[in-house]
Every structure is written in structure tokens, then in C-alpha cells.
Amino acid sequence: MIMGRLKIINLVKIMIYFCLVIKMLDKVLETCQFVVDNTKHVRINYDKANELISELLDFDNVHYLIKVPYDIYGMSTKDIVNFLLIYDAIDFSFWGNPKWTIKANGKEMDGGIALLHCTFGLFKNHDSVEVYQQLEKMTFENFKEILNGNVDIPLLEERYKIVNTIATIVNKDMNGSFYDFIKGINNDKDLFKVLIDNFSCFEDTRIYLGKTIYFYKLAQLLTSDILHVIKNKELVNVDYSSLTGCADYKIPQVMQGFGILEYSNELSSILENKIEIEENSPLEVEIRASMIVVINYIHEQINRIINRMDINDFIWGKSQDKTKQYKPYHLTRTISY
Secondary structure (H helix, E strand, C coil): CHHHHHHHHHHHHHHHHHHHHHHHHHHHHHHHHHHHHHCCCEEECHHHHHCCHHHHHCCCCCCHHHHCCCCHHHCCHHHHHHHHHHHHHCCCCCCCCCCCEEEECCEEEEHHHHHHHHHHHHHCCCCHHHHHHHHHHCCHHHHHHHCCCCCCCCCHHHHHHHHHHHHHHHHHHCCCCHHHHHCCCCEHHHHHHHHHHHCHHHCCEEEECCEEEECCHHHHHHHHHHHHHHHHHHCCCCECCCCCCCCCCHHHHHHHHCCCEEECHHHHHHHHCCCCCCCCCHHHHHHHHHHHHHHHHHHHHCCCCCCHHHHHHHHHHHCCCCCCCCCCCCCCCCCCC
């Protein structure tokens, strides 16, 4: 009798757990739609969004980590995942005047690829468990030297604190290996929840008209990256179909360039004049929310045959096309993206 009740209680707990996980990602779409329904500065041109669909259907969906000029896939799955936790957690806010750049391999790099170069160097040919032990003890000056460039990278101290905190948590609570802690998880809902529950740096919400708006850009990016690595390295099926997209500044820039996002005169002037937009301001929230709604709209238009994160990556890839000139992206100093 008692055993039967315990089984029922445990079943209820499991059901509640899965409901909470599902709702966390559902809240992204739900709250972003609320923003779009009330927006004053951003309008979605759905006809222009439709024009991308034929090209999307021919998209060569190769994950970006395979394309980068580093042998990331030459490492073990364990070391790649442990590396990605650090890299994706501090993959944010590179803009500046002048922009942070590094010199490597005979050329200048900036943005995410420069950060990847700096952080990958810590893990290449090293056991990631030992790297995490070093990161926990690393001084700020040593960290600063790793990211040495023409100027200090924006939010340098914040990045250091994030790396130090993550390393401390992994060493203390995960026996030194995030990969071993999540080993066997092959779906986005469970992996995403592990990230949100254990690492506060992935918190990414805003307040708009009194309502909490959910984005979780970096947590979704990392979830996607890890699952792609597990799929490609371990040849197992993974599920990242619940992810909604990464609300950043490059994808809205591309969407504006294709006429999908139309901005008010006030917002257009701010972008053209490269005026900083405050974090949590209505302008920032409306831009980020609108791109999530566009991605979901395209996803629905193609009967969900391509995951939203792949649509996200398709549009982000267009921002890397140097032959295309886009108007300036919005400038918000934040650890969220």
C-alpha cells in the first residue's frame, strides 16, 4: 500500500517536472507574442518573411562548429561539451569603438570567432577537467591576458566572474565535468533545465508593460550546440525541436535588411546614429521579441519540417555574408547576447 502511494507520488513529481520544463520554453513564444501584439516601434512584414522560405528549404544545414577553422571535433565529446559551457556563457556583447580585436594566424579577428580562438586555446590538447580546476583558481589578470586584444573586451570583469563561478560550480557539484553530469541527456527540455537550474548567468528575462518576457538566448544556444555535438560525435538521435531561437542583435539586423522587421522613425534614427539602447528598454525588448515571433512564423509556414533553431542559424548565417551590406544593428550592453 505504502509502496503504491510512493509510486504515485513519484509519478506526479515527474509529471510536474516535465510540465515546468515545457512551460519554460513555451513562455518564450508566449511572452514574445505578447510584446509583438503591443509593440509601438517594430512591425513584422510577414510577406517579406515568406520570401525567405524557398531559400531556407535548400539550406545546407551544417552546424557552425564544424565550419570554424579550428579542430573542435578533434577533441572528445567530453572536452567539447566542457569547452562549450565556458565559451557560450561568455559569448556576448562585442561591439565597441574601437571594436575588440585580436591578432592570430596572421590576421585580425573580432567577435565570437575571436573569443572562440582565445577560449579554445585553453582546452586544446588539455584534459577539460584539469582546465576547470585552473579556471576556478585563475586570477583576473591571467584571464585578462587570455583575452588580450587591441582594447579590453567589453564586460571583461563580468566575463571573468561568470567563468570563475561556472568552474566553481562544476568542480564542486559536478565532479569537475559538466559533460559527465549531463551524460545521457539527448533532448533540449532536460538539458535546458539543467542549465537554468545550475547557472544563474543564463538568466535572460525582461519586463515589458509589467509582464516578464523570456528569451534565454545563451541557454538556448548552448543547448543547441551541445546536442549537435552529441549527435555528430556519438551518432545518436537528439531532440532540439522545442528551442525557439536566439534573440540577439545580428538576426534582427538581417531581418531588417530583408524588410521583415520594419522600424519606427524614432527607432530607425537611433540605429542609424548608433545610439545605445538600454537593456530592458521597450525598444530592446520589441526588437528581440519580434525576431523570435518571425522565426516561429516561418516554422509554422513550413509545417514545422525544419526546427526553429535551424531557421535561426540560417538567418544568422546571412549576417556573415560580407558581400551584403546591412544597416547598423542595435547596441545594448548586456551579458545576455
